Amino acid sequence: MLAEGSLQTEAMPVVEGSGFTAVLQRDLLLAFRHRGDIASPLIFFVIAVTLVPLALSPDPEKLADLAPGIIWVMALLASLLSVEGLFQADFNDGVLEQMVISPQPLYLMVLAKVIVHWLVTGLPLTLTAPLLAMMLYLPATGYAPLLTGLLLGTATFSLIGAIGAALTVALRKGGLLLSLIVMPLYMPVLIFGASSVQRAIEGINVSGPLALMGAILAFAAVVSPLASAGALRISMHG
Amino acid sequence: MWTLFKQWFHKMGSPRWFYYATGRWLPWLGLVTLVCLVTGLIWGLAFAPEDAKQGNSFRIIYIHVPASMLAMAGYYVMAVAGAIGLIWKMKLADMVMKSAAPIGAALTAIGLFTGAIWGKPTWGAYWVWDARITSMLILLFLYLGVMALQYSYRSQDMANKASAILALVGTVNIPIIYKSVDWWFTLHQPATIKFTEASSMHPDMFRPLLLMIVGFYAFYTLVLILNTRVEIIQRERRTRWVGELMGEA
């Protein structure tokens, strides 16, 4: 204890967890202010899917065959492109530094950022997918697993992408590098996601692979904020 | 016992100690590598019996199998070294991790390349989307990612920490990737392609393979040590002991 000159104000203990909701609300507000940015991955998604029939053929049968794969690959790319900016703005304006040294747990703040990222990219991508599926003549039985899979899968993409974004945030040209390090980690999700749509069309029960995707999501939700928080602390040394 | 281990661990952590200790091991390790690889190769290529179905083309397994095994093991070596460097802030471990990445990547590339050569006479195509080969390719991507991250940081300390995190995340992912690729393969598999399993091999074919595997492990250790020594000299070039070493040379 201090003998004299003791301080008039004792620092208030900060409420744990308020950082989570603070980041959640602030990022949602920011996303709302930058509504145009939300549209970009969506437009990318739609244009990229449109390229395939143009390059391949408009034959309904061929397209229906390829539809699950096309939609999944393009959703992966759209999510990947958008995840680059996850920490960038906060890094540039010094807010990230404040988050790292705040008494709030960084783990929860990262999780909040990822949740917002998913809400403004993964969720709209998933909701757009049926439209594109229709344009690619996806058989009706494929829709439910496509939606469920994308819902789980894009969330996992956001979580894994956060690790890459955190690792590359201090680098000036991090974008290409981010894709390089994150894409191999996306592959299991892509495999399970696209294959479960394929199998559902063939009339096979797909609750197995979808459950696995759920398990991967749960696992990523635990590990990714941890790895991202660690990576962000390292990025402070730049 | 524990204190003894801790002492040893500490000593191991000193790059200088590592440099001098490994300097004494190198000739022996080099000898073991040379003997194993030369005998294994001559035995496997010239004396082992021909495969009933594949003829002489199967002999590439004497390179392919050990290289693929080491490629996988090398990733774990890299990740474990990275974890040690990250947790205990051991500089030597960071150096080992950095050195392990290109070796592992090269072995993975050798595994893929020999697989392709083997594939041509066996399957009629250089590239087949077989589960194991696809996993191998993804492993190569993981290696390349760690290396790319390592080289893009200007600060070596940051590069080491960042690539250690990535290597660890990759390690956690590898079983998931392998499982998913296996599952994907059984889904699309035309069910005609199968590698010669080591377990079903004739003992006369298997013995030289075993020798080659031991030789590759020794070779891996040798190259890893050599690479780490170069890294040590580079990182410690401002210290007195390296100055003296260079003065002697």
Add this chain to the structure above:
Amino acid sequence: MPDVPYLSLSSVSFARDDLPLFENVCIDLFPGDILQVEGPNGSGKTTLLRIISTALTATSGQLRWRGNPISSVRHGYLSDLLFMGHAPAVKASLTPAENLKWWRRMHADTSVWSDREILAKIGLQGFEDLPCYSLSAGQQRRVALARMLISSANVWILDEPFTAIDKQGVKLLEKLMASHVSNGGVIVLSTHQTLTLDNYKRMTLTAHAPGAAYAG
């Protein structure tokens, strides 16, 4: 005689890739102390301040808060810390009021003033609801100063706080600092400016010369 310094650095060294930036920095700060860190560009002022704020980890040496090593009282220390870095940490697309709201939730907020009162105090009356990107650099800096009015932290670490601020702003900042230390707070700041405050301590970091001296 207060025996335990409120904040102390004992033989703190920092090296980037084995190149020492500074070595053996020792600082003891008691309630009411202001320490001005001086030195030429590249002497490690920002690095030292970021080490004190725990954004960076020192290569060796120890940081203590109320006599305890930081590693054991991290949460308490961070709750007691206000750090202003080079970047103002102001979100450009939010309004000053929205930025305030965010800081109130991130910091231990004990201020009795409303957002409007605080913004009036820092001279941003009438700008409350404009997005910060439409404000000047100096005004954005002022938004950042609002954190000093919100936070109840005793340790202030200010990296070049006078950047881009006009004369009145400088006066305001000095007033804030004076009242902070008179309440028993501790301030570490880096600036090339001569402070008009009384009895502050100075220390000079020298570029690339190990063993920076602490002139008390």
